[in-house]
Amino acid sequence: MAWTRLIQSARAALGTTHSSSTLGLPRFYSKPATYFVKVGIPEFLGGIGRGAETHIAKIETEIGDLHKLLVTRTLRLKKLGIPCKHRKLILNYGQKYRLGLWKPRADAIKS
Numbered sequence: 001m002a003w004t005r006l007i008q009s010a011r012a013a014l015g016t017t018h019s020s021s022t023l024g025l026p027r028f029y030s031k032p033a034t035y036f037v038k039v040g041i042p043e044f045l046g047g048i049g050r051g052a053e054t055h056i057a058k059i060e061t062e063i064g065d066l067h068k069l070l071v072t073r074t075l076r077l078k079k080l081g082i083p084c085k086h087r088k089l090i091l092n093y094g095q096k097y098r099l100g101l102w103k104p105r106a107d108a109i110k111s
Contacts (some may be wrong), residue, residue, distance in 0.1 A: 039097075039104060041066055047104020048093050052086045070094045 041060050045053045062080055063069050069090070077087045096102035 039066060041069060043104050048089050050089055052089050055082050055086060070098055
């Protein structure tokens with residue numbers, strides 16, 4: 001009971017009345033990342049980086065569009081001659097892209 005009085009007096013001193021408030025602390029947000037409006041295979045692989053962008057021409061001619069790349073299995077990528085490291089990157093980032101957890105940035109960092 002003493003705790004509730006203590007909390008109520010603290011809220012009154014800070015000028016807040018709602019229990020779900022942040023006790024007058026400011027909120028800090030980072031800038032939103034800039035994303036491509038239209039994402040194709042070159043933007044997708046360029047956003048992944050780490051050498052996966054070297055296979056842009058091969059994947060565009062054999063697979064075609066990004067939707068088909070996102071549902072492509074590892075065996076088909078292996079038959080195209082893509083090394084294991086790049087296959088893993090493409091499949092991992094493809095899953096993240098499908099779930100909406102990752103998108104290639106407009107100013108993709110080359111590594």
